[in-house]
Amino acid sequence: MDAALKRRLAARFGERLTSPIHQRHDETEIRIGPGDVPDVVRAVHDEPEFRFILLADLAGVDTGTSMQVVYHLWSETSADWLRVVADGLSREDPRVPSVTFLWQGAEWMEREAYDMFGITFEGNRDLRRIYMPPDYQSFPLRKDFYLADDAARSPGAGVRHMEQSHTPRSGRTETLVRKTRA
Amino acid sequence: MTATPHVHPPQEVPSDDPRVELDAATGAFEPIPPYPPRTERESEFYTLGDGEMFINMGPQHPSTHGVLRIVLKLDGENVVDLDPVLGYLHRGVEKLCENADYHHSIAYLDPLEYISSLFCEWPGVLAFEKLLDVEVPRRAEYIRVLATELNRILSHSMFIGWMALDLGGLTPILYSLIERDEIAEMLAALTGQRLLFNYLRIGGVNGDLNHEFLSRLGDWMSRATTQIESNLTLLNENEIFVRRMRGLGTLDKETAFRMAVTGPNLRASGVPLDFRRAHPYSVFPELEFDIPTRDEGDCLARYLVRIDEIKQSLRIIDQCLENMPDGPIMAKLPRLLRPRPGRAYAAVEGPRGQYSAYVISDGTDQPFRMRIHDPSFVHLQSVGVLMPGHLIADAMAVMASLDPIMGGVDK
Amino acid sequence: MTAMTRTWGRMTLAGKVLFTVVPILLVLTLGLIVLVVVAGKPIVDFLAANLWLVRFVVAATAVLLVSVPFAFLIMYMEMKIIALMNLRIGPDRVGPYGSLLSVVHGLKVLMKEDFSPTGADRLVFTLAPIAVFMATIMGMLVLPFAPGLFGADMEIGLLYFFGVTGLSVVGLLMAGWSSFNKYSLLGGLRSAAQVISYEIPLTLSVVGLLLLAGTMSLNTIVLNQAGWFTDWYVFQQPLGALIFFIAATAEANRTPFDLTEADSEIVAGFATEYSGMRFGFFFFAEYVNVFVVSGLIVTLFFGGWNAPFAWPEAWAVHLTIDPGSLGIGLLFALLIVPPVLILALAAPFFLLRSSMPWWQALIIGFVLFNLLIGAAVTGLAYVSWPWVAGLAWFLMKSYAFVFLFVWMRGTLPRVRIDQLMGFAWKWLLPAALLNLFVTAAALVVVHPK
Known part of the structure; x- marks a missing residue:
């Protein structure tokens, strides 16, 4: 745990953080609103006290109640991974600014998050599906994804009857959604 | 909190898309997708410049290290641009x-x-x-x-x-x-x-x-x-x-x-x-x-x-x-x-x-x-x-x- | 009709072949008999008056037939030698040490479905492999295999050779164009660029040699190199030989210049869409081409069919065997000598190794006897007929070069197209010109006229 990093982050982004800075093992986590992503990320990338120059990972997360985009950053200045969580994206229309202006390599990771969660990254020049077929309509890693629903909507519907026979009655979907507060 | 599944609006494939017609007429496989471009980058890539051609490399090609498909835009033998198409090995x-x-x-x-x-x-x-x-x-x-x-x-x-x-x-x-x-x-x-x-x-x-x-x-x-x-x-x-x-x-x-x-x-x-x-x-x-x-x-x-x-x-x-x-x-x-x-x-x-x-x-x-x-x-x-x-x-x-x-x- | 189709469908492959071939042969034989009976005299007269026609047919047939075992041997060499270099086992199933695998490959391509892709230009698509194959085979016609053993001894032999083998690029272009596949097209265009560029250093590199030899007849060039191996042109034209070898490698599309069918880049180049016997023709032509190129290198620079040494005339063995002089003894000798020799050869094995059953010893004796007799007959033929000796030397030298090509394939990676072209125009061509200049200057100094 890097206490100095925590102090620096609190001093720099104090009012923007949506929840207290959380530290565990070698990870420091800050949570911000989706609109603050470009500013915060640019600040931790550019400013000499942070210099988080390497984008280690970009992940979409569906907590069951809201959507998140999680960035993991690495810097020489700290022994910790910096985890930036863009929190509180709506599940109906999740939108977050893209970070491709800083890391061109985030393009495919954002495409993947779009493919799996339907998160729209504003500013990504090539936001289309990356793994799933282009005519696919569901987002498989969302917690309300249900294979039978997916099969019924897919172009191959009716090909394999097994998958269709389990479509739940309408209204039951909500109880199936797994949620976390972590 | 409603839990209606988030669904992408269905994309219609117009039957009078000239590119689809062209492919059917010549019988050639052109790697152009048979639907309208989804992003600016895609439409820019799938528009051919003067003297350029597409070549579809993979998913069955001797040197793509597995099932990768790359659509190459070529000018002669020079690679102008490329569009890797993933997902052939996606297992979730x-x-x-x-x-x-x-x-x-x-x-x-x-x-x-x-x-x-x-x-x-x-x-x-x-x-x-x-x-x-x-x-x-x-x-x-x-x-x-x-x-x-x-x-x-x-x-x-x-x-x-x-x-x-x-x-x-x-x-x-x-x-x-x-x-x-x-x-x-x-x-x-x-x-x-x-x-x-x-x-x-x-x-x-x-x-x-x-x-x-x-x-x-x-x-x-x-x-x-x-x-x-x-x-x-x-x-x-x-x-x-x-x-x-x-x-x-x-x-x-x-x-x-x-x-x-x-x-x-x-x-x-x-x-x-x-x-x-x-x-x-x-x-x-x-x-x-x-x-x-x-x-x-x-x-x-x-x-x-x-x-x-x-x-x-x-x-x-x-x-x-x-x-x-x-x-x-x-x-x-x-x-x-x-x-x-x-x-x-x-x-x-x-x-x-x-x-x-x-x-x-x-x-x-x-x-x-x-x-x-x-x-x-x-x-x-x-x-x-x-x-x-x-x-x-x-x-x-x-x-x-x-x-x-x-x-x-x-x- | 349906009954016939059904029967045909149930037949085995051998049955189908027999069912097709036997009636055709019968009809042909009958036709020939009728032809000879009806018009025998005029035909014989005509052939006697036009002997060149007979000679042409015989030479063409012989070259076509002979190319088959040559190519099969090279295929086998390539499979086996590269396997050994790779520390693999390589072919080991069909025939001793897998040596008949190339024959099986040949049968395989014959039996495979032969389709052409939608959109292909069928006629050109079919003609392309034939064009490549013909160009290669025609080059073989002027190669002197041994004293008196060649298709044709032309005064412009070398020119003819370059002209004819250069035609193969037309076939490759046809294949690349007609396949309706971009990989094929790239392969065809690459081969056009490559072969045309390398024609120039290839041709220029032998001009110095032609100045020395004073002729373009390949047979005369070989005769000029008779004597000890120091008389070979490679010692007077080392640079020319090197350039010729490199350019010939590129001409034959061999590694490191096998860009036309670079499998890691353009799948199989011009042959991507080919299958069955059409592909077989390309494949076959490639290997015949390797032999032809090796043969030409040997002919021009390494003494052709000449042995690398020339013993003084006094040492020459002149054997005159007249089996007739033995009279009735010959019959007894033929009857008695083989069993006696087999027993004599088998005896030591049987006596020294008590665990060996008698029939195994006999088999060993039989094999040894055959080897002995084979060696004796070969040796006899070698000293008795000059063409046997010539052929043996020519093939040995040629296959040494074939081995070199195979070796390079097992060792070297592929060059890039711009490196390939740059090498031809920036290095080989000036070097060939330098070689020509030096040779001409030396000739003027040594033999001022």
């Missing part, structure tokens, strides 16, 4: 892990990169251990380092063979396979499997060092250096090979960071960033090894960095055998793991770069979210920056030098 590993318990998840991580399986398991296991606050016994840590460094040599020696094969050399790949086979047999004696080892466990490893493994390892270590060196003379002293690789596909430092490139590909561009040192895990702080770097950033540098890394790995294996402590190989853990709700992230330095896993626990016995980051995915993306401007022949060499494995790219 992340989704599978969310529906398995913590122990089972490890088995799903193995086939990600079937040439460096241990490195795919490791970050997952590390992240689970972080979630559970498990202390791993020192002997288990040393065995992990020993096994993974062997796996690194295996992976790098296959890289050398593939690199030569993509440049038209028939023989080195078979010498590499001999090397690989010896190490695979060795690891099979240790783990019970030749390819998908499934060896690391939460809190330790699956089995202790045994006699067959140690005797095979000792036998191989006594001649490994000379054997690898003699295999490499076929390439390193080959004028054609060196000339084709030098100055090809140069990746500078800034671009490498911008493309989030890690591992040997980054070190070949002159950045001594190795997570074994930069963000130490396991027992690496106790071990002595150098971080080989090159400044050129071209294909030859990427190739030579990997060769130097093989030598460093041999050093590490030596030290592991020397300092191997006694003790248990597993921490005491309950059968059914229910970590407290929380998040954990762990990364390791693999033969291709940074392998990492990000786990969210919701207090049940299954991971709530399992995110896997694979270096092949990122490196394949940087092919899009490196390839344009090269000839087709070089484009393949550039891709080979970044060493992507499609199992890891497609997850």
Whole structure:
């Protein structure tokens, strides 16, 4: 745990953080609103006290109640991974600014998050599906994804009857959604 | 909170799309998608300039390292632009892990990169251990380092063979396979499997060092250096090979960071960033090894960095055998793991770069979210920056030098 | 009709072949008999008056027939030698040490489905492999295999050779164009660029040799090199020989210049869409071409069918065997000598190794006897007929070069297209011109006229 990093982050982004800075093992986590992503990320990338120059990972997360985009950053200045969580994206229309202006390599990771969660990254020049077929309509890693629903909507519907026979009655979907507060 | 599934608006394929008509008329397969472009980039790519043509490389092509499809936009033999099409090997590993318990998840991580399986398991296991606050016994840590460094040599020696094969050399790949086979047999004696080892466990490893493994390892270590060196003379002293690789596909430092490139590909561009040192895990702080770097950033540098890394790995294996402590190989853990709700992230330095896993626990016995980051995915993306401007022949060499494995790219 | 089709469908392959071939042969034989009976005299007269026609037919047939075992041997060499270099086993199933695998490959391509892709230009697509094959085979016609053993001894033999083998590029272009595949097209265009560029250093590199030889007839060039191996042109034209070898490698599309079918780049180049016997023709032509190129290198620079040494005339063995002089003894000798020799050869094995059953010893004796007799007959033929000796030397030297080509394939990676072109125009061409200049200057100094 890097206490100095925590102090620096609190001093720099104090009012923007949506929840207290959380530290565990070698990870420091800050949570911000989706609109603050470009500013915060640019600040931790550019400013000499942070210099988080390497984008280690970009992940979409569906907590069951809201959507998140999680960035993991690495810097020489700290022994910790910096985890930036863009929190509180709506599940109906999740939108977050893209970070491709800083890391061109985030393009495919954002495409993947779009493919799996339907998160729209504003500013990504090539936001289309990356793994799933282009005519696919569901987002498989969302917690309300249900294979039978997916099969019924897919172009191959009716090909394999097994998958269709389990479509739940309408209204039951909500109880199936797994949620976390972590 | 309504839970209506989020559905993409259905896209209609207009039947009077001229491109579809054209294909039907000539009977040719043009790699243009039969639906309107979804993004600006796509419409820009699938619009041909003067004298340009598309060529569809893969998913069945001799040198795409698995089932990758690349649509190349060519001007003569020059690559103008390219659009990799992924997903032919997509298995939804992340989704599978969310529906398995913590122990089972490890088995799903193995086939990600079937040439460096241990490195795919490791970050997952590390992240689970972080979630559970498990202390791993020192002997288990040393065995992990020993096994993974062997796996690194295996992976790098296959890289050398593939690199030569993509440049038209028939023989080195078979010498590499001999090397690989010896190490695979060795690891099979240790783990019970030749390819998908499934060896690391939460809190330790699956089995202790045994006699067959140690005797095979000792036998191989006594001649490994000379054997690898003699295999490499076929390439390193080959004028054609060196000339084709030098100055090809140069990746500078800034671009490498911008493309989030890690591992040997980054070190070949002159950045001594190795997570074994930069963000130490396991027992690496106790071990002595150098971080080989090159400044050129071209294909030859990427190739030579990997060769130097093989030598460093041999050093590490030596030290592991020397300092191997006694003790248990597993921490005491309950059968059914229910970590407290929380998040954990762990990364390791693999033969291709940074392998990492990000786990969210919701207090049940299954991971709530399992995110896997694979270096092949990122490196394949940087092919899009490196390839344009090269000839087709070089484009393949550039891709080979970044060493992507499609199992890891497609997850 | 349906009954006939059904029967046909049930037949085995051998049955189908017999069912087709036997009636055709019968009809042909009958036709020939009728032709000879009806118009025998005029035909014989005509052939006697036009002997060149007979000679042409015989030479063409012989070259076609002979190319088959040559190519099969090279295929086998390539498979086996590269396997050994790769530390693999290689072919080991069909025939001793897998040596008949190339024959099986030949049968395989014959039996495979032969389709052409939608959109292909069928006529050109079919003609392309034939064009390539013909160009290669025609080059073989002027190669002197041994004293008196050649298709044709032309005064412009070398020119003819370059002209005819250069035609193969037309076939490759046809294949690349007609396949309706971009990989094929790239392969065809690459081959056009490559072959045309390398024609120039290839031709220029032998001009110096032509100045020395004073003729373009390949037969005369070989005769000029008679004597000890120091008389071979390679010692007077080392640079020319080197350039010729490199350029010939590129002409034959061999590694490291096999860009036309670079499998890691453009799948199989011009042959991507080919299958069955059409592909077989390409495949076959490639290997015949390797032999032809090796043969030409040997002919021009390495003494052709000349032995590398010339013993003084006094040492020559002149054997005159007249079996008739033995009279009735010959019959007895033929009856008695083989069993006696077999027994004599088998006896030591049987006596020294008690565990060996008698029939195994007999088999060993029989094999040894055959080897002995074979060696004796070969040796006899070698000293008795000059063409046997010539052929043996020519084939040995040629296959040494074939081995060199195979070796290079097992060792070297492929060059890039711009390196390939740059090498031809920036290095080979000036070197060839330099060679020509030096040779001409030396000739003027040594033999001022």
